[in-house]
Amino acid sequence: MALRKLILGAAAFCFCQIVWAQSPAYGVGRKPTAEEIKAWDISIGPTGKELPAGHGTAKEGAAIYKVKCAGCHGADGYSKNHAPTLIQSKIPRPKEGVVHCLEPCVDDNNTMAVHSPYANVIWDYINRGMPLGREGSLKPDEVYSLTAFLLFRNNVITEAELMSETTLPAVKMPNVNGFAVAEWKHGTPRLQRYP
Amino acid sequence: MSNPSKPNRRGFLKGGTALAGLAAAGGAKEAAAQATNQSAAAKKTEEVIGYGERSRFITSKRYPVAGRHSPDEFGLMFHVLTPLQDSVGIITPSSLHYFATHRGSFIPDIDPKEHRLMIHGMVDRPLIFSVDELKRLPYVTRVHFIECLGNRARAADATVQDTHGLTSCAEWTGVPLSLLLKEAGVQQGAAWIVAEGAEEVKGSSSIPINKAMDDCMVCYAMNGEPIRPQQGFPLRLMVPGFEGIYQIKYLRRIKVVDRHYLTYDDYGHITADPKAAALTNQIGPKSVITYPSGGHKLQGPGFYEISGLAWSGAGAVRGVDVSVNGGRSWQAAELRTPAYPMAHTRFGFHWQWDGQPCTLMSRCTDELGSVQPSRQEVGKYWNDPPERIRVRGNDNTIQPWKVGADGGVTNGLA
Incomplete structure (x- = not known):
């Protein structure tokens, strides 16, 4: 039985190699330069290996937040104007005057700094998507500072902790185990015995 | 005459002869009106020749959620x-x-x-x-x-x-x-x-x-x-x-x-529940009756062709069943288009409405044999109380449409 599994596994492995590892057939397109790849590649994965060198603290972040973020997100990370809630509150927010929040609704239950699986994801999203209208304009040190500020204000790190390309990926996020990833296979139902 | 000369000739007729004819008849007012129409027509030329639009009598539109x-x-x-x-x-x-x-x-x-x-x-x-x-x-x-x-x-x-x-x-x-x-x-x-x-x-x-x-x-x-x-x-x-x-x-x-x-x-x-995660990325077998549906009004008892769409993220639609009695019994509908993988597929069903209130439903089966569930079946799977059924992941549950005695059609979930 074990041997059969091994043979099947080896066969599957060989199949993958045949299908995927091919030499170029068409020769269309060109090779990007290392600089081009570096400039375009803004995806920061779970290991944080793509993070650029830089650092920042919550204190530095607070000053940047006041100028570049508070306008939409509110001085305390909460605003009635639809912008995602950034700082969690244990006290229920007043409901009056609140318009429908963005979908998926980012409120006190799923605030990014508490809900996201890795601190790197916060860095990634601030870097690529903020601030509104000037996306991608923040310098690495500013993004480290803002990430530190949000993590501190949501009680994930202390105010003194310096966030950098080495310390950020090591932050223990409270919800790191909060995400189940389903395996996908062609031609199989989504979930066995689901009606 | 060759084709390329056609548009020119038509243009000449519209812009020249027709106006001249009106002027000769002495109808200055009509001529002015005609001129307005004519310039509107010129504006319309881009639409007629360049990029077509639908009839002004057709008003079907998108709107936000x-x-x-x-x-x-x-x-x-x-x-x-x-x-x-x-x-x-x-x-x-x-x-x-x-x-x-x-x-x-x-x-x-x-x-x-x-x-x-x-x-x-x-x-x-x-x-x-x-x-x-x-x-x-x-x-x-x-x-x-x-x-x-x-x-x-x-x-x-x-x-x-x-x-x-x-x-x-x-x-x-x-x-x-x-x-x-x-x-x-x-x-x-x-x-x-x-x-x-x-x-x-x-x-x-x-x-x-x-x-x-x-x-x-x-x-x-x-x-x-x-x-x-x-x-x-x-x-x-x-x-x-x-x-x-x-x-x-x-x-x-x-x-x-x-x-x-x-x-x-x-x-x-996505959440920590692996079952809910399995129900997110790929869309389940799903269908809905588009005619008659909420807001439509049947003109009285008689023949109606029930029409709807079915689809599945797992592949092609194998079949669709229709119920005209709230799910008590089901009959096979006809597929009216090719069933392409991961594509909407149109189904039709001949129906004689007897004028009595009833509930219409459709149910899709895909090429894997997966069947579109009812909300009640989903609730049972998750052990949700019947009044608080929460559909995790993609909602592919059966949509009921209620037909009233007056022929008015409303949402059966209400």
């Missing part, structure tokens, strides 16, 4: 519903195809000459393509639906546009993603791709490599013309059968990686 401003006060966030109650066949006109810009993004105004797609990461040969270069490569044309995970019927919804309008179906043309990935040479250990758009928030989603190598396409055309800006001009990733957020618009970059990157757009809609 109820209770949500689109755009909102930041000028952001659209979730716009397709008028399925007016749909026929399986192709949604591009102007009526639903769209959503996730996490707030404007529709970018991209010059296709400037646009590039980069493939990099765990590949032997990183590559950059212009749109014209992609068009030189072998392509495929396929019919596929797209559906938003937020496409869920609520009791307060009045029409099928409200309950199911976040799905549409179009003919897509593009290069198989597997071809591009093979061209780049995927390395051993690659497990996911991260696909990214060029809009200002650069929305990005992670897709398993076996799906990427299976049937995904890098599309540049939709319904016989370049993809519309709302739909991702100039390039859109098609991930057949997966929820809408994976169909990355304004596609600019594909990075091959060794693990799930759980981006901001990925983690927002």
